[in-house]
Amino acid sequence: MSPSSLFQFIIGFFLGVILFGAGIAGGAYFFLTNVSVTPSKHTFAEEKPSSNQSKKEVSTPENSPSKTEVEKPKPETEDLPTGAYKARVTWSTGLSLRSEANTDAERIGGVDYNAELIILSTSNDNQWQKVRIPSSGQEGWVKSGNVEKIN
Numbered sequence: 001m002s003p004s005s006l007f008q009f010i011i012g013f014f015l016g017v018i019l020f021g022a023g024i025a026g027g028a029y030f031f032l033t034n035v036s037v038t039p040s041k042h043t044f045a046e047e048k049p050s051s052n053q054s055k056k057e058v059s060t061p062e063n064s065p066s067k068t069e070v071e072k073p074k075p076e077t078e079d080l081p082t083g084a085y086k087a088r089v090t091w092s093t094g095l096s097l098r099s100e101a102n103t104d105a106e107r108i109g110g111v112d113y114n115a116e117l118i119i120l121s122t123s124n125d126n127q128w129q130k131v132r133i134p135s136s137g138q139e140g141w142v143k144s145g146n147v148e149k150i151n
Helices: 003-035
Strands: 055-058 067-070 085-089 095-098 107-111 116-122 128-132 139-143 147-149
Touching: 107 139, 116 147
Parallel strands: none
Antiparallel strands: 055 067, 085 116, 085 147, 095 107, 095 139, 116 128, 128 139
């Protein structure tokens, strides 16, 4: 083996190692940057559209032209029923909203992670909680232990 062949082998070997390492580093960078992005909010099929998205006519004096404005959201100063309290969903994938307090009941909606709920009552066996979603007013049952009380 001539010295130039040996030199070519060594150069080729090191270039191969460098390219392999760069490929691994690039793949790791791509994977880690895509994993660290917060996923978009999941919308359940049973959820009703927000009433804040509707438009309404605003009454104006007859001498000025009519204008259309987007309805402004109402401040949430809802009076809670006796024994009810506000809570936030802590289950990372959200909760299924059911029509009755059992797993075989019809799924009538869903509640996302970190969404606010109003806990109305608890089932006799303490396994289920009756809730109301403040934004839509929808009521249903969720499995206990997946929310935390907020002030």
